[in-house]
Amino acid sequence: MAALTSRFDVAAVMRRELAPRKRWQNFYGYLFLTPWLVGFLGLFIGPGITSLYLSLTKYDVLSPPIFIGFDNYVKMFTDDPQFWPSIGRTIYYAGVGVPLGVLGSMFLAILLNNKIRALPAYRTLFFMPTLVPIVASVVLWKWLLNDDFGVVNQALRSLGMADPPGWFGDRRWAIPSLIAMGLWQGIGGTRMIIFLAGLQGIPEELYDAASIDGASSWAKLWNVTIPLLTPTIFFNMILGIIGGLQTFTAAFVATEGGPGFATWFFSLHLYKQAFDYWNMGYAAALAWFFAVIIVSLTMWQMRLSTRWVFYYGG
Amino acid sequence: MTNQISRRAFLRGSLLVTGGLLAACAAPAAPASAPAASSGGEAAPAAAPAMEDILLRWDTFRSPGTGWNEERIDTFMQANPGVxxxxxxxxxxxxxxNYAKMYAAHAAGDLGEICAFDPSHFHFWRAINKNIIMPIDDLVAADATDLSEWYDLFMSLQYFQGKLYGxxxxxWAGFDTLVTNAAHFKAEGIEVPDVNARDVSMETIGEWAHRFYTEGERFGLNISHGEAGVVTLTRAFGGDLINEDGxxxxxxxxxxxxxxxxxxYKxxxxxxxxxxxxxxxNVGAAQVEGKLTxxxxGSLNVRNYDRDIKAASADPAVAEAWQILLPTLPDGRFPSQLRGGTWNIRQASEHADVAYQxxxxxxxxxxSxxxxxxxxxxAAVRPDTVQALIAENPIHEWFLSSLENGIAAHAPANSRGREYTDAVQQYTDLLMDPNQPVAFEEGLQNLQDNIQAVLDMDPA
Known part of the structure; x- marks a missing residue:
């Protein structure tokens, strides 16, 4: 009993002595957090709440907002000819572009994870398109894919294709053209770097064990590499889908939503409503609808991930 | 007694800091350019600026570097000490x-006294409807300004509901001409029409679109699907896209x-x-390279085409600048869409008389x-500037006729200019799509319905 009391006394003394230090640690912790917190509250939460209110108003920046209840939300579902088509185009873009991009990055990372000569040079080479500004990239791709004078169609014609695609100028090919441009720029970029990091985190002994068991390269890829990469795949999928659904710049620069609305994506529609047509209230409603969709989709993916994502040692 | 800072207290503090920062970011007060009015014979407070200390802010789209803004400011300030x-x-x-910035500046009370809400960008009417810019009729009358110094058609674009705003x-005259590569005509053995004659029919232009077309190498004719292009296309046949009332x-x-x-469509x-x-x-580059006849x-493009040919030292056998004007209409007017810029004075400017000067x-x-x-x-809007511009480049003489006898732009009455131009562009794309063609009547009706839907919207 005496020993026990003595032990409690020691703990109390230690707590007393550590308290000032802990207090200062907390103070510095919050102090260093302050810039982020100020930004979070002032530039994210504040505008977010404001935009939620504005989504219930008719507001054009130049006049005070007029409260109209849920009219903006009703309008988007019933009286906006570009609402549903723009969602369809966005899903098409993200639905095709993101899986291709994630798979492409993964297999490129697997290739570049091999011990081959001049490996840094290859990694640099594949990373370089990411460094090209998107506007420059658009100019380059529009030149490459020009319907009549472009290098690609000249090559296709010389190979005997009489009527090659019109690419950016053809409604059927405009989105595939943007996807191709996005893949060129994105496959070897940060996503590939993340996959490389994931690959290098796979314990070597698992491959050794598989080799001892006589596993082929394909079996190692299928049974070791891919399962242990699933957290990285999941992470890249989440970011890719969010980025894909938000696609804007390439369409804005390359096609301005055309031809004939072919690349009029949801984000472009939102931008047009806000900054070209000055329907800020309606644009805020579109933004909130979009935010809910993205958050829901992300949560749904998180739930699904328990079925296929494998955390080694976790 | 707790020895930690509570999260609630900390968040409260953060909110206070955030609020302070946002308040600090608020728009600065408008400059105290006007002297405080003295009353009862009392002198104005010492802190108030003297009568001649007038500050006007000029929000200009013309960027630094050309020297134009600076030269205009310097000469004005020299002639008006104290301003x-x-x-x-x-x-x-x-x-x-720039309009997004100007609207935001207006909302924040920080728009300059001198600004430009351009009719050719459809922001002029919105700025009037929203009480951003002021009518200047009284200032014109007080100054006895002779408004005939400007071309009538350009001045007509400065009015709204009978009042003058800029x-x-x-x-410029919109899409009033065919920028022509004369080298292709010479190579084909076709006599190039006179630059000032309006004697080429639309039928002939259509024939040339075929004649000069070589698949994969060259187009004979390019038509813009933008609003400015479609309007002049309809006017070239005596029609129009929207009525004068918009x-x-x-x-x-x-x-x-x-x-x-x-x-x-054909x-x-x-x-x-x-x-x-x-x-x-890049249409301009394609024409310099001989890929488009x-x-x-617009007439401005002819000048630029000539300039680009010279800059590229292009072979005269590949590119030579010329123009073919659209045929005169039965009523004697020339197919065009005169689109004018403007300079305006912000509403409630305290020194509007000085701003007007x-x-x-x-x-x-x-x-000018x-x-x-x-x-x-x-981009001449005054007859008295023409000779100086022609002296600088004789090609400018080609552009005069449309300025004198063209047709002014019509704008949507509800100030929905951007919705209007987007609707024209996108639905014309659909009508003129060679890859997924729609029947002409269907595409035309679709174009009509969607433009009308914009014109029927509530005022912006």
Whole structure:
């Protein structure tokens, strides 16, 4: 009993002595957090709440907002000819572009994870398109894919294709053209770097064990590499889908939503409503609808991930 | 007693800091340019600026570097001691990009006293409806300004509901000409029409679109699907896109408008000799390279084409600048869409009389000449500037007729200009799509309905 009391006394003394230090640690912790917190509250939460209110108003920046209840939300579902088509185009873009991009990055990372000569040079080479500004990239791709004078169609014609695609100028090919441009720029970029990091985190002994068991390269890829990469795949999928659904710049620069609305994506529609047509209230409603969709989709993916994502040692 | 800072207390503190920061970011108060009015014979407070200390802020889309803004400010300030003009360039990538900043500045109470809400960008009418810019009729009358110094058609664009809201220092005739590569005509053995004659029929132009077309190598004719292009297309056949009031789309009910679009539809969709949307990334460059014979553009483009040929030292056998004007209409007018710029005074400007003098300084003869010369344009809106511009480049003489006898632009009455231009562009794309063709009547009706839907919207 005496020993026990003595032990409690020691703990109390230690707590007393550590308290000032802990207090200062907390103070510095919050102090260093302050810039982020100020930004979070002032530039994210504040505008977010404001935009939620504005989504219930008719507001054009130049006049005070007029409260109209849920009219903006009703309008988007019933009286906006570009609402549903723009969602369809966005899903098409993200639905095709993101899986291709994630798979492409993964297999490129697997290739570049091999011990081959001049490996840094290859990694640099594949990373370089990411460094090209998107506007420059658009100019380059529009030149490459020009319907009549472009290098690609000249090559296709010389190979005997009489009527090659019109690419950016053809409604059927405009989105595939943007996807191709996005893949060129994105496959070897940060996503590939993340996959490389994931690959290098796979314990070597698992491959050794598989080799001892006589596993082929394909079996190692299928049974070791891919399962242990699933957290990285999941992470890249989440970011890719969010980025894909938000696609804007390439369409804005390359096609301005055309031809004939072919690349009029949801984000472009939102931008047009806000900054070209000055329907800020309606644009805020579109933004909130979009935010809910993205958050829901992300949560749904998180739930699904328990079925296929494998955390080694976790 | 807790020895930690509570999260709640910390968040409360953060909110206070955030609020303080946001308050610090609030728009600065408008400059105290006006002296406090003295009453009862009392002198104005010592802190108030003297009568001659007037500060005017000039929000200009003309970026620094050309020297035009600076020269205009310096000469005005020299002639008006005590007046300071603050040069505030709007740094948008295009003039259209600047309006968002100007509207935001207005909402924040920080819009300059001198600004430009351009009729050719459809922001002029919105700025009037929203009480952003002020009528200047009284200032004109007090100054006895002779408004005939400017071309009538450009001045007509400065009015709204009978009131005058601005003075122009630049403008152009829209898509009033075919920018022509004369080298192709010579190579084909076709006599190039006189640059000032309007004796080439639309039928002949259609034939040339075929004649000069070589698949994969060259287009004979390019027609823009943008609003400015489609309007002049309909006017070239005697029709129009919307009525003068800006309330009705005049496509399907006007046989001439229908004829115009059917002519273009045949070339684009049935004959497939026109470039599809986006098929020519840079029309100017394509023409310099000899990949396009006739570009339906504006007279300004002819000047630029000539300049680019010289800059590229292009072989005269590949590119030679010329123009073919659109045929005269039965009523004697020339197919065009005069689009004028403007300089305006912000509502409630305290020194509107001084601001007006500055408006005249930048839209007057010298201001207008230098505006055009520094930018290499021919956007003449005053007859007294023409000779100076022609002296600078004789090709400018080609552009005069449309300025004198053209047709002014019509704008949507509800100030929905951007919705209008987007609707025209996108639904014309659909009508003229050679890859997924729609029946002409269906595409035309679709175009008509969607333009009318914009014109029927609530006022912006």
């Amino acid at each position: 300071t003009i603050e040069f505030r360039p709007l740094a948008g990538s295009s003039q259209q990009d 003075l122009p220092s630049w403008g 309330t009705q789309c005049t496509l399907v009910d006007n046989p001439q408008s229908v004829e115009a679009l059917r002519w273009a 070339l684009a969709v049935e004959d497939k000799v026109l470039p599809a949307t986006g098929a020519i990334e 006739l570009n339906w553009g 500055f408006l005249k300084h930048i839209a007057g003869k010298e201001g 000449i230098s505006f055009n010369l520094v930018s290499g344009n021919f």
